[in-house]
Amino acid sequence: MATVRDVIPPFQLLQPSSLEEAVELVADRRDDAWIIAGGMDSLDWLKDRTKRTEAIIDLSQVDELRGVRELDGGLEIGAMTTLTDVAESPLVRERFGLLAEAASLVASPQIRHQGTLGGNVSQDTRCWYYRSGWTCYRAGGNTCYADTPSAINREHAILHASRCVAVSPSDTAPPLVALDAQMVIRRGERERVVEAADYFVGPDLDIMRMTVLEPGDLLTAIRIPSTWSGARFYFEKVRDREVWDFPLVNVASAIRESGGRIEDARVVVGAVAARPLRLTAVEQGLAGQLLNAQTIARAGEVAVEGARPLRYNGYKVPLMRNLVQRAVRGGPLPASA
Numbered sequence: 001m002a003t004v005r006d007v008i009p010p011f012q013l014l015q016p017s018s019l020e021e022a023v024e025l026v027a028d029r030r031d032d033a034w035i036i037a038g039g040m041d042s043l044d045w046l047k048d049r050t051k052r053t054e055a056i057i058d059l060s061q062v063d064e065l066r067g068v069r070e071l072d073g074g075l076e077i078g079a080m081t082t083l084t085d086v087a088e089s090p091l092v093r094e095r096f097g098l099l100a101e102a103a104s105l106v107a108s109p110q111i112r113h114q115g116t117l118g119g120n121v122s123q124d125t126r127c128w129y130y131r132s133g134w135t136c137y138r139a140g141g142n143t144c145y146a147d148t149p150s151a152i153n154r155e156h157a158i159l160h161a162s163r164c165v166a167v168s169p170s171d172t173a174p175p176l177v178a179l180d181a182q183m184v185i186r187r188g189e190r191e192r193v194v195e196a197a198d199y200f201v202g203p204d205l206d207i208m209r210m211t212v213l214e215p216g217d218l219l220t221a222i223r224i225p226s227t228w229s230g231a232r233f234y235f236e237k238v239r240d241r242e243v244w245d246f247p248l249v250n251v252a253s254a255i256r257e258s259g260g261r262i263e264d265a266r267v268v269v270g271a272v273a274a275r276p277l278r279l280t281a282v283e284q285g286l287a288g289q290l291l292n293a294q295t296i297a298r299a300g301e302v303a304v305e306g307a308r309p310l311r312y313n314g315y316k317v318p319l320m321r322n323l324v325q326r327a328v329r330g331g332p333l334p335a336s337a
Contacts, residue, residue, distance in 0.1 A: 008046045012055040019064040019186075023218055025057050027188045030215040033057050037080055037119035040111055045124075050133040065118075065220060068092060073226035076184075079118025079219045083172070084109070086117050096224055098233035098252055099175045105237050106171045108244045118219045120172045121183075121199070122211055125274070126246055127156065127166035137164045137207050146310070153310040155248065158317060160273040164203040165310065168210060171237060173200060173276040174252035178266040179228050184221040185213070193223070200275035210274070228254040228266070234327045238319060247271040249319050253327035255286075262286045262295070267327055269303070272320055279303050282324060291328075300325040 014033070016022040026035060033055040036042045045051040059065060065080035068089045075091055086092055087104035106112055106120060125138070127146055135141030146153045147165045156165040173196070181196040199211055213219060231254040239245035250270040256263040265286045267279045282299050289295045300321040307317045326332060 008043075009049060009052050011046075011053055013058060014055055015058045015061050017061045019062055019220065022057065022059055022062050022065075023186045023188065026186075026218045027216045029055055029057065035059065035218065037122075038082070038111075038115040040107075040115045040119060041123040044131070048131070048133070050131065071223060074229070075224045077117055077222045077224070079221055080116050081118075083112040083115050083117060083120060086172075087112065095226075095229045096175075096179055096233075098178065098235050098254060099172060099224070101233070101235040102171045102175045102237070102250075102252065105235075111244070117172060117222060121170050121176065121222075122213060122219060123169060124210060125166035126169045128152075130166060137203070138166060140208070149311070151310070152312065154312040155246075155271070156310055156313055157273050158304075158307045158309045158313060158320070159277060160202055160204070160275075161308070162202065162204040162207070164207050164274065166203075166274060167271045168200060168273070168275050169246045170270060170276065171247060171250055174250055174268040174270040175235060176222060176224070177276050177278055178252040178254045178268045179224050180266070182223045182225070183219060184223060186218045186220050187216050191220075196222075197278055202274040228256075231256050232330055234330055236323055236326060238323065249316055249323055251320075251323040251327045255328070255330070257291060260290055262289050262291055265328070267299070267303070267324060269320055269324065272307075272316055279324065281305070282328075286328065296325050296328050299328045 014025055016025050034042055034053040035057045037059055059080055065078045067078050068091050069076045083103045083106050087100050093100045129145040130136050130138050134145050136145050144164050146156050157167050176196040183194045183199045185192050201209055234253045237247045237250040239247055249272055252268045254266040265283045267282045268276050270276045282302050285302055303324040304317050304321045309317055
C-alpha cells in the first residue's frame, strides 16, 4: 500500500494566545480539530495525507504552557516546554537528571529545539504499517499487519501485546513514570491530575489511543514530586543511529540505596510494549537486596519473563535484559557479564 506524499491538505489554523482561550477552543472543536505543540508528529500525518483534520489548534503562542517551575519541593514543567529547555534546565538537571538525560537524547538538536515535552509523551506510535495508511486494528480495521508470518516487525512489541504490537516511541515517558510524575489535564473549567503510569494506555484498554487524552482534553503541565530527588538515576537508549532515531529499547531507573542495600527502586522500559512499562516485579525483587552480581542478574531475568518476540524482534529480549541489568548496576556491565 503506497503512501501519497503531496501538498498538505487545507485546514483552518487557530492560534490561541492564552491558556483560557486554548482550553475553550479545544473544548469547542473537540473531534474536528488537532492540537499541535511542536508539530513533529502531526505534520508527518498531514504530509503523508493518511490523516486529515478540519482545523489545527496551534499552541505555540500560549506562554503559560512553557517553563520549569518549583512546586512543593518538586517541579512543574509546562507541556509546551521544548525538549532542549528541559534538557538544559538547571532545576531539572540538579534534581531529576534522569529526565534531562532522556530529553537530550530525543531525535536531533533541531527537533529538540522545536519538539515539546507534552508532545513527546503524547505522540502516536511509529508502526510503519499504521503510519503508511494500512487499515490495521489501530486504524479501525481488523488485522495487525505487523503480526503476520511475513511481516517486518523489528521495532515492535515483545510484551503486553493485545492484537496490536505497536510500541510507545517516547524517550521521556519512561523517566516520567519512574519519577512518579503527574500529568495535568484541562477540560473546560475542570482540571484533573493523572499519574504518569496511568496516562499511557495499551491496546487491551483502547487499541486506537496511546494516552488517556480524549477529544476536548488538553495536557497543560507535568508535575514531578520531590519523592525521587537525590536518588541514583540511570537512562540508556539503544537506537540504530546516534541521532534522530526512535528507541529500539530504552530504560529509566531511580534507585535508593543505604549500606550497600537497595531500599527502593523504579525501573521502567520503553519501546517494548504499547506503553512505557514499569517493571514492578523487578522493583519488588530489588527491595532490601544487596547490590551484587546475583541481584543484578536476577533483575534482568525477571524483566523479560513472559516476553513473546515476533519474527524479527527477538534481539529485544537479551537487549532489554542487559539494559535492565545496567540500570540496576548504574552503568555498563563487565565484559564477562
